[in-house]
Amino acid sequence: MAHPTDRKYAATHEWCRADGDTVAIGLTQHAVDQLTDLVYVDLPAPGSAVTAGSPFGEVESVKAVSEINAPVSGQVVERNEIVTNDPANISLDPHGNGWLIKVKMSDPAELDALMDAAAYDASLAD
Numbered sequence: 001m002a003h004p005t006d007r008k009y010a011a012t013h014e015w016c017r018a019d020g021d022t023v024a025i026g027l028t029q030h031a032v033d034q035l036t037d038l039v040y041v042d043l044p045a046p047g048s049a050v051t052a053g054s055p056f057g058e059v060e061s062v063k064a065v066s067e068i069n070a071p072v073s074g075q076v077v078e079r080n081e082i083v084t085n086d087p088a089n090i091s092l093d094p095h096g097n098g099w100l101i102k103v104k105m106s107d108p109a110e111l112d113a114l115m116d117a118a119a120y121d122a123s124l125a126d
Contacts (some may be wrong), residue, residue, distance in 0.1 A: 003028060003121055008114035010071040011123065015095065016076055023072055026099040027090060030124055035061040035121050038087035042113075043079045043101055047094065050074060050103055052110050057100070061089065068100065072110040078102040 013031035
């Protein structure tokens with residue numbers, strides 16, 4: 001499976017797509033496929049701080065509850081109410097309308113530590 005090349009990926013299966021100093025963060029198609037039917041998502045409110053590598057929320061499927069980790073540090077500027085109201089929207093379009101939060105980065109250089117799409121796809125093949 002080839003993931004979109006316009007974003008960076010964390011080993012914990014989150015993606016981020018930069019737009020200036022703000023990034024949209026979501027779950028990868030691989031993560032969604034592993035979780036199967038999503039029934040609940042808990043996301044931080046705008047104004048909340050997130051720290052790279054630390055959990056900022058969780059997603060619950062019929063199989064398990066999983067933490068969602070922040071790929072970068074910063075302040076939440078928006079959360080996707082469409083997915084909080086109906087988590088199935090994450091599964092329908094995880095790399096598009098299924099994004100989770102938008103974060104104003106405190107250190108844009110943190111993006112450099114993340115994988116590009118080719119490296120992420122290769123990591124899944126291991």
